Amino acid sequence: MNDTRPIRAKSGTNHEGTSAHNRRVMMDALRMNGPLSRADLARATKLTKQTVSNIIDELEQDGLVTAQEAIRKGRGQPSTPFRLVPEGAFAIGLQIDRHVSRAIAVDLVGNVLTRAEANLPPGGPSRGAAVILKLIDKVRRELAGLVAQSEGRLVGLGAAMPGPFGVEVTGDDPWMMAAWQKFPLLETLATGTGLGVRLQNDAAACATAERMVGAAHGLDHAVCLYLGYGIGAGLILGGELYSGAHGNAGEIGMALLSASGSPTPLEHRASLASLYQHLAIDPADPGVYAMVNELTLNNDARINSWIEEAVMDLRWSVHLIESIFDPQTVILCGGAPEALARRLVEAMHPLSPSIADRRHRVIPRFQLGMTDPWAVALGAAADPISRAFDPSFAAILKDSP
Amino acid sequence: MNDTRPIRAKSGTNHEGTSAHNRRVMMDALRMNGPLSRADLARATKLTKQTVSNIIDELEQDGLVTAQEAIRKGRGQPSTPFRLVPEGAFAIGLQIDRHVSRAIAVDLVGNVLTRAEANLPPGGPSRGAAVILKLIDKVRRELAGLVAQSEGRLVGLGAAMPGPFGVEVTGDDPWMMAAWQKFPLLETLATGTGLGVRLQNDAAACATAERMVGAAHGLDHAVCLYLGYGIGAGLILGGELYSGAHGNAGEIGMALLSASGSPTPLEHRASLASLYQHLAIDPADPGVYAMVNELTLNNDARINSWIEEAVMDLRWSVHLIESIFDPQTVILCGGAPEALARRLVEAMHPLSPSIADRRHRVIPRFQLGMTDPWAVALGAAADPISRAFDPSFAAILKDSP
DNA sequence: CTTATTAAGTCAATTGTCTTGACTTATTTG
DNA sequence: CAAATAAGTCAAGACAATTGACTTAATAAG
Numbered sequence: 001m002n003d004t005r006p007i008r009a010k011s012g013t014n015h016e017g018t019s020a021h022n023r024r025v026m027m028d029a030l031r032m033n034g035p036l037s038r039a040d041l042a043r044a045t046k047l048t049k050q051t052v053s054n055i056i057d058e059l060e061q062d063g064l065v066t067a068q069e070a071i072r073k074g075r076g077q078p079s080t081p082f083r084l085v086p087e088g089a090f091a092i093g094l095q096i097d098r099h100v101s102r103a104i105a106v107d108l109v110g111n112v113l114t115r116a117e118a119n120l121p122p123g124g125p126s127r128g129a130a131v132i133l134k135l136i137d138k139v140r141r142e143l144a145g146l147v148a149q150s151e152g153r154l155v156g157l158g159a160a161m162p163g164p165f166g167v168e169v170t171g172d173d174p175w176m177m178a179a180w181q182k183f184p185l186l187e188t189l190a191t192g193t194g195l196g197v198r199l200q201n202d203a204a205a206c207a208t209a210e211r212m213v214g215a216a217h218g219l220d221h222a223v224c225l226y227l228g229y230g231i232g233a234g235l236i237l238g239g240e241l242y243s244g245a246h247g248n249a250g251e252i253g254m255a256l257l258s259a260s261g262s263p264t265p266l267e268h269r270a271s272l273a274s275l276y277q278h279l280a281i282d283p284a285d286p287g288v289y290a291m292v293n294e295l296t297l298n299n300d301a302r303i304n305s306w307i308e309e310a311v312m313d314l315r316w317s318v319h320l321i322e323s324i325f326d327p328q329t330v331i332l333c334g335g336a337p338e339a340l341a342r343r344l345v346e347a348m349h350p351l352s353p354s355i356a357d358r359r360h361r362v363i364p365r366f367q368l369g370m371t372d373p374w375a376v377a378l379g380a381a382a383d384p385i386s387r388a389f390d391p392s393f394a395a396i397l398k399d400s401p
Numbered sequence: 402m403n404d405t406r407p408i409r410a411k412s413g414t415n416h417e418g419t420s421a422h423n424r425r426v427m428m429d430a431l432r433m434n435g436p437l438s439r440a441d442l443a444r445a446t447k448l449t450k451q452t453v454s455n456i457i458d459e460l461e462q463d464g465l466v467t468a469q470e471a472i473r474k475g476r477g478q479p480s481t482p483f484r485l486v487p488e489g490a491f492a493i494g495l496q497i498d499r500h501v502s503r504a505i506a507v508d509l510v511g512n513v514l515t516r517a518e519a520n521l522p523p524g525g526p527s528r529g530a531a532v533i534l535k536l537i538d539k540v541r542r543e544l545a546g547l548v549a550q551s552e553g554r555l556v557g558l559g560a561a562m563p564g565p566f567g568v569e570v571t572g573d574d575p576w577m578m579a580a581w582q583k584f585p586l587l588e589t590l591a592t593g594t595g596l597g598v599r600l601q602n603d604a605a606a607c608a609t610a611e612r613m614v615g616a617a618h619g620l621d622h623a624v625c626l627y628l629g630y631g632i633g634a635g636l637i638l639g640g641e642l643y644s645g646a647h648g649n650a651g652e653i654g655m656a657l658l659s660a661s662g663s664p665t666p667l668e669h670r671a672s673l674a675s676l677y678q679h680l681a682i683d684p685a686d687p688g689v690y691a692m693v694n695e696l697t698l699n700n701d702a703r704i705n706s707w708i709e710e711a712v713m714d715l716r717w718s719v720h721l722i723e724s725i726f727d728p729q730t731v732i733l734c735g736g737a738p739e740a741l742a743r744r745l746v747e748a749m750h751p752l753s754p755s756i757a758d759r760r761h762r763v764i765p766r767f768q769l770g771m772t773d774p775w776a777v778a779l780g781a782a783a784d785p786i787s788r789a790f791d792p793s794f795a796a797i798l799k800d801s802p
Numbered sequence: 803c804t805t806a807t808t809a810a811g812t813c814a815a816t817t818g819t820c821t822t823g824a825c826t827t828a829t830t831t832g
Numbered sequence: 833c834a835a836a837t838a839a840g841t842c843a844a845g846a847c848a849a850t851t852g853a854c855t856t857a858a859t860a861a862g
Contacts, residue, residue, distance in 0.1 A: 007437065008619065009430035009445035010640075010792045012423045012452070014849050015416075015818045021797070022413040022820090029410035036408065039839055044410035046799040049840065051413070051820055070828095076838025077828040164756050218409065221646040233725070239411075242638055244727025245622040248756055254724040256753075258659040259670075259717035263753075269660075316660035323655040324634070324725065326645025352657075352664075355565050355649055391411045393794035396422070398447040415820050416847045423849090440810055450811065452849055471857095477809025478857040807860075817850070826841070832834090 011399040019055075022047060024391040026055055027064065030084050031109070032218050035068055037079030056082055063153075064088035064108070064389075084109055089153050089388065090143060092136060092195070093381025095202065096120070096161040096180065098229060099284050101128070103135045104377040105143040105150075108385060110213040114142040115374060119286070124179030125188075133192040140193075156196040156384030157189060158208075160376050162230060163201030164248040198383060202226060203250050204241055205379030206333045206370070207234025211241075212382040214333070215369045221327045224369060225252075225317060227344075228335030228376075229283065231271045233321065240392055241383075252317060270313040272336060278306045289373065293337035303340070311347045318348070318366050322356040333369030334376065341371040412800040420456075423448060425792040427456055428465065431485050432510070433619050436469055438480030457483055464554075465489035465509070485510055490554050490789065491544060493537060493596070494782025496603070497521070497562040497581065499630060500685050502529070504536045505778040506544040506551075509786060511614035515543040516775060520687070525580030526589075534593040541594075557597040557785030558590060559609075561777050563631060564602030565649040599784060601644065603627060604651050606780030607734045607771070608635025609642055613783040615734070616770045622728045625770060626653075626718060628745075629736030629777075630684065632672045634722065641793055642784075653718060671714040673737060679707045690774060694738035704741070712748045719749070719767050723757040734770030735777065742772040 025045050030036060036044070042052045059065040059082075066085050070078040086107040095102040097120075104115040118135045121127040136157065143150045162177060189197045200208070203226035207216065216222040216236055224234040233250035235242040243249050253267030268274060275292065276283040279302055285291075295303045318330050332345055345368045356365045370378075426446050431437055437445070443453040460466040460483075467486050471479040487508040496503040498521075505516040519536045522528045537558065544551045563578060590598045601609070604627035608617065617623040617637055625635040634651035636643040644650050654668030669675060676693065677684040680703055686692075696704050719731050733746055746769045757766045771779075 007430065007434050007441055007445040009433065009442070010426050012426050012446040012448040012849095013419050013797075014448070015419070015820090018414050018416070018419050019819060025411050025413050029408065032410065033408050037839075040408055041410075044408040045413040047413040047415075048821055050822085050842090053840065054819085072829065074838080075828095075830045075836065077826095077840065079839060166759065167756055237638060237643055238641075240639075245729045246727055246759070248727040249725065251724045251727070251756055254756060255721050256717055257661075259667075259714045260658075263717070266660075313660045316657055316664070320656050320721075323652045324650065326647055326649040326652070328646045355568055355652055355655060358567065358647070393797075396414075396794075396797060413820095416849090419819095420848060438810075449850060451813090451851085454811065455848085473858065475809080476807065476857095476859045478811065478855095480810060805862085809858080810856080812855070813853085815851085819847090821846070822844085824842085827839080829838085831836075
């Protein structure tokens with residue numbers, strides 16, 4: 001019996017896993033509910049007062065939470081609410097887009113401290129990598145200037161770029177995304193910055209941002225429809241970001257709009273790329289965002305006709321997402337100019353009847369999320385924070401670090 | 402500060418959570434890899450030999466694992482492999498279909514011990530509930546006759562029926578599924594049997610079955626396309642069944658086949674319902690399964706024309722699933738007669754090019770799973786087993802029981 | 803054939819973390 | 833001012849994993 005096949009198994013856990021989880025649960029409770037007393041935390045987490053006291057002491061010593069003024073609220077000893085300390089941790093987020101890269105520094109609660117962007121030189125990573133590293137360094141030094149000892153509290157670097165990953169790019173590739181795909185980005189960033197690095201696609205990053213500080217805050221099942229140069233979905237399933245087997249979950253842009261005839265990917269119709277084509281403008285022009293915004297505000301006829309078309313496809317997408325994921329809400333977020341995004345969300349009503357038409361619904365089926373060119377970078381930065389502090393199955397297991 | 406709003410938080414954990422998790426991890430490792438020695442388990446789970454020894458002792462005492470003969474494999478003391486004891490636990494599965502109900506008893510490793518089916522009287526649950534309870538009781542007593550003390554080892558009752566749940570049924574409803582939807586099924590089953598009961602839709606049940614003993618065994622990301630009277634998808638995401646916010650995730654049958662024009666739900670074209678309509682036969686006839694099977698084997702022209710149409714829609718579905726979920730594989734399973742399912746899987750090739758075309762792929766993109774009218778009942782029974790013994794985040798937390 | 807080496811598994815003590823129950827503190831109510 | 837109530841602490845205890853030395857049983861090497 002030459003038994004060399006690897007044994008596959010989930011990892012076990014031990015006391016430290018327990019403790020790590022409980023710490024995360026405390027932080028999560030404070031993030032979701034605002035300041036809470038130790039007694040509140042004990043009730044909410046089903047741990048004992050004593051355990052909570054010990055953990056809160058630890059977190060306070062680590063500079064992650066702090067006590068507020070005691071509150072009298074009836075009989076009994078006044079309670080001492082604790083809250084998260086924003087300066088308790090920082091993370092850097094990096095967005096690599098087709099012709100621009102953005103870096104951002106955020107704190108524990110998602111405040112943006114500093115940010116910077118740079119145009120990416122043509123030619124892909126061969127020259128772009130250096131630009132990116134410089135950009136990260138700039139943001140990092142600015143952060144260090146703003147906050148003493150920020151370096152020691154940097155929990156990681158999150159990167160986001162358009163997906164899909166691990167697939168040969170076929171067809172035209174004006175922005176050298178194929179080259180970026182092949183480039184050892186994670187290694188370059190890790191060695192270049194000395195930080196832990198993770199990569200996700202831009203839709204997933206947006207979902208992470210919406211979950212930390214946006215419309216998906218506190219929701220365990222939400223889908224973010226990211227309308228950017230392409231279109232994708234970021235999936236919050238069961239309280240965690242879902243990435244699929246190869247990090248490509250949510251690539252709804254590839255979904256085909258009909259089963260027969262000449263199948264058109266959603267992306268060819270509902271995406272900024274299709275809008276640019278419709279308007280016959282150059283997407284590489286740095287002024288497109290403002291231009292589209294203004295055209296939208298001016299009720300431009302070509303924009304309107306595109307919206308009319310796109311809305312049909314977006315309604316279809318929302319219906320599809322609701323049927324397949326059964327989420328609490330669908331959020332439109334990401335790279336579209338704000339005025340356009342608003343118009344789209346308005347124009348979507350009425351939505352197609354779906355399984356999501358529930359009688360006692362309180363959260364809207366479809367809503368507008370962040371419309372900010374920085375949303376992806378913010379989400380990229382939110383990822384390391386989330387990995388470091390949010391409760392998750394993986395964090396309990398022994399093989400996570 | 403009248404603070405009566407509920408505080409939402411994840412629950413903490415303690416020693417028992419740790420221990421429960423580690424027990425589950427052991428069982429899971431044995432299920433996935435076959436018999437393993439304590440030393441193997443220690444390496445695989447990253448726990449110490451000593452811890453593994455203790456846990457295995459416990460599991461052995463509980464009758465869940467047992468030692469096999471020692472194996473000499475080189476230097477050193479021979480190892481003693483342990484394996485799961487099938488008779489260590491049992492569960493009952495119940496399928497409520499449109500005109501028939503099936504009950505099944507399975508053991509810890511998914512062996513079917515006994516099963517029975519009964520036609521459901523017309524009129525929905527008012528008369529059907531009694532039939533179902535009698536059916537469960539029959540299977541339960543047969544199980545007790547086969548295995549001494551099976552009652553004490555029954556971990557629960559799993560029920561499966563067509564979804565979606567919590568939605569008004571509109572349109573025609575020949576099988577009173579609306580009445581079943583409103584009926585307090587869980588309560589009736591729980592009080593009628595004294596067992597813990599959970600409900601899922603039939604596609605989810607199939608996925609659970611495929612994961613325990615079928616094509617999804619050992620996979621963490623798999624989607625089961627369930628072709629039955631309707632069509633749905635059972636989702637294994639991140640190693641666990643995903644049900645969405647309201648238990649309706651995977652209702653792909655409602656997905657629309659085109660974004661514009663007159664949108665047709667997938668279900669209207671790719672489902673046995675559509676086949677029956679195409680063949681102009683009565684789906685309530687208990688002989689349909691055999692009839693369709695025979696027609697398929699006889700290369701019937703009407704079947705072939707339906708297949709030709711359906712395959713286009715199924716290709717679209719697989720492409721959609723791959724784009725959105727990025728799974729390791731897609732499995733066709735469930736209620737279609739075996740010959741038909743085989744023909745469909747063959748006819749699906751070549752699949753539409755998708756993100757799932759990876760260079761070093763070993764698991765097929767699309768494959769045939771269980772084609773057995775009992776698959777849904779089996780999956781229903783697998784669910785309590787999985788809940789009782791598989792590692793999961795929920796099992797670690799304090800509020801799970 | 804003897805000894806070294808290797809690996810599986812056990813024993814007993816230790817450590818880390820949560821729990822328990824009694825106690826202290828601070829406030830409101832009557 | 834005493835009783836009631838709630839927050840929070842203290843110290844001991846319980847539980848489960850870890851540690852390191854030890855035992856057992858096999859093969860390999862000289």
